[in-house]
Amino acid sequence: MPKVMSEAAMPTKYKRKCPSRGKWSEKQLNSAIQNVRDNNMTLGEASRAYGIPPRTLKRRIDTNNTVKAGMGPSSIFGAESEQKIVRHVIKLQQHGFSPTRLDVREMAFRLAERLQINHKFNREKALAGYDWLTSFLRRNPELVIRKAEGLSKYRNVGMNRETVTQYFHLLAQVLEENELFDKPSNIYNMDETGMQLNNKPGSVVALKGSKSVTTLTACERGETITVITCCNAEGVFLPPAYIFKGKNFKKEFMDDMPPGAQVYMSPKSAYINSEIFLKWLKEHFYPRKSAGKTLLIFDGHASHCNNLETLKFAEDHDIILLCLPPHTTHYLQPLDRSVFKSLKSTFNAAAHNWVKTHDNRNISRLAFGSLLRQAWGRSATVQNAVSGFSATGIYPYDPLAIPDYAFVGQEQRETFNQRLENFQDREKQNEEQPDDLQQQNRGQTIYQRLTCPRPSTPIPTPSTSTSAESANDLITPGKILNEEAPVPETLAIIKSRGKKIAEILTTPENLSKRKKLMMPKKKNKIGSLHVQVHLLLAKERRLC
Incomplete structure (x- = not known):
């Protein structure tokens, strides 16, 4: 039979042969050393009193070493260099470039090579071992393995402090002019999301080591249906509205729908358009909204903003339409923050149960109402709606509710803007350079000349300044990590266009x-x- 290695016998997790070794603490070590030096105890008495082996205690006294480290050999890089690796990983994450396991192993190999450390890493693959990575994560518990979420470059650039600050200034102005600071029932958020008539497989329990783990789905890709959702800051939800693709409406589509739900038919697609939005605003939102002036917040989709009849209707009926800045809804829209994820999760669970109880049947439009009613009852709650408005800083009004980690790469963008402002000055300096360097610069793009470091000529220094030169030439792990694994530049110069910000659509x-x-x-x-x-x-x- 093949020999099976248990988890305790793995090289990355060594099990001590003598569990009682090294049970003393650093505080006990300091007390023992102090008592021996003050002649309060002999070496043997201190050893027995504090549970420290006499040879260990004597060696610590002779070397004046009062720091307790792990037993066995130390890590390859040492505690100080490993902390620099940790800080560099955190720096990459803050700029939106979280490294993978492979990236960290490659980073460790390059650092060991540059520092000329005697290591046992794989030189053919130029990678540190997986055992080293496991031990590194165990020694630094502040780092964990997480599944990253995709963030488009447009959201990365759009979600900046300047845009968010302008939005909150505009929001405060609207709330103050219309006396809505203390009226959460008159502050609404509206958005759409797509639901598919299919069950999506999630995490399951399966046999360890299985090559293939499958879950039966109703079809390859189900039909998409748009759900229009709206709620206010008090936690009151309007009944949902749905958009089906097609012309012919059937009464069966309304079966088992949540009370008050509405179905709209769209001949071209199931996505919202200007006509459906106007119809929803007149027939669905206006009869149910609170009395008095009402603020309706939504994203900048063309169907919400470009129809003049919609804007006139809103102005005539005291509905203030506030459009969010582009590419910021993942942090500024309440429904995106606290409702839609729960709604889709509960809908997938209901669809999964439907497939198990209905053999050899696809999920059709006739079953959509029943499935969404189950998900709507669990997700459209007061707590979810109130949490969404609070997390986005709308009600209670709090611009500081947006966390700092929402502005990914903000420092990098500010640095890029500074380079952009100084670009003309650098161009004038380039004209004074030698002809061969000017020819080299002409072959580069503007973006390369902004982002790449400029070649500098050495500055003559007196022969006595050896300390400054040695400090600049000193190779440190931090400098090596910045050279071997730098933070990538993601920003490009975009053609000048009108910058879109938050705006009130119902102004004259x-x-x-x-x-x-x-x-x-x-x-x-x-x-x-x-x-x-x-x-x-x-x-x-x-x-x-």
Whole structure:
């Protein structure tokens, strides 16, 4: 039979042969050394009183070593260098480039090579061992293995402190002018999310070492149905509304729906458009909203912002439409923060149970109402809605509710902007450089010249400044990590366009702007005559 190695016998987790060794603490060691030096105890008495072996105690006294470290050989890099690796990993995470296990192993190998440390890492693969990584994580419990969430570069750039600060200033202005600071029932958030008529497999319990673990699904990819959700800061949810793709409405679609739910049909797709949003605002939101002026917060989707009739209806009925800044809804929208994740999770659980109880049947539109009713009852709760408005700083009004880690790469962007401001000065300095260096700079793009370090000429120093030179030339683990695993530059120069920020859509200025955009443009008579002549000539050529 093959020999099976137990977990305790693995090289990354050594089990002591004598468990009683090293049970004394650093405090006991200091007390024992102090009593021996003060002649209060002999070496043997202190050894027996504090449970420290006499040879260990004598060696500690002779070497004046009062720090208790782990038994056995120390780590390859030492405690100080390992802490620099930890800080560099945290730095990469803060800039949105969390390293993988492979990245950390490669980083450790390069650091050992640059420091010329005698190691046993794999030189062919240029990687540190997996055992070293496991021990490294055990010695530094502040680092753990987590599953990263994808963050688009647009959200990375869009979620910045300047944009968020402008949004909260505008929100405070709206709440103050309309006396809504103490009226949570008049502050609403609206958003849409897509639900698929399919059960998504999640985490399951299976045999360890299985090559394939599968879960039966109703189909490859189910039909997408849009769910329109809206709630206020008091925790009151409006009944949901759904968008089905198609023209023909059937009464069966309403079976087992949550009370007050509404179904809209869209011929082209199941996504929301301007007509459906206006219909929802008139027939669904307005009859149920609280009396008085009402603030409705949503994202900047075109269906919400571009219809002039929608803006006029909102202005005539005391509905203030506030559009969130682009690419910031994952932190500034209450429904995204506390409702949709729970709604989709409970819907998937209900769909999974439906598939188990209905053999050889797909999840159809007729079953959608029953499944969503189960998920809606568990997710559309007062606690979830109130938590969402509190986490986004809308009610109670708190701009500091947005955590610092939401602004990923903020320091990097500020550095990039500083480089951009100094770009013209650098261009003037480049003109004074030698011809060969100017030719090299012309071959680079503007982005490369902004992000890459500029070659500098050595500054002449007096021969007596040896201490400054030695300090600058000193190779440290921190400098090596910054060279071998630098924080990548993700920002590029974007063509100048109108910067979109949070805005109130029902202001007179915005309404007049929309009216101008909706006005028909005057046709160019000269241009149309040229087109007609061109078509006639082409027709004559075909006849000939």
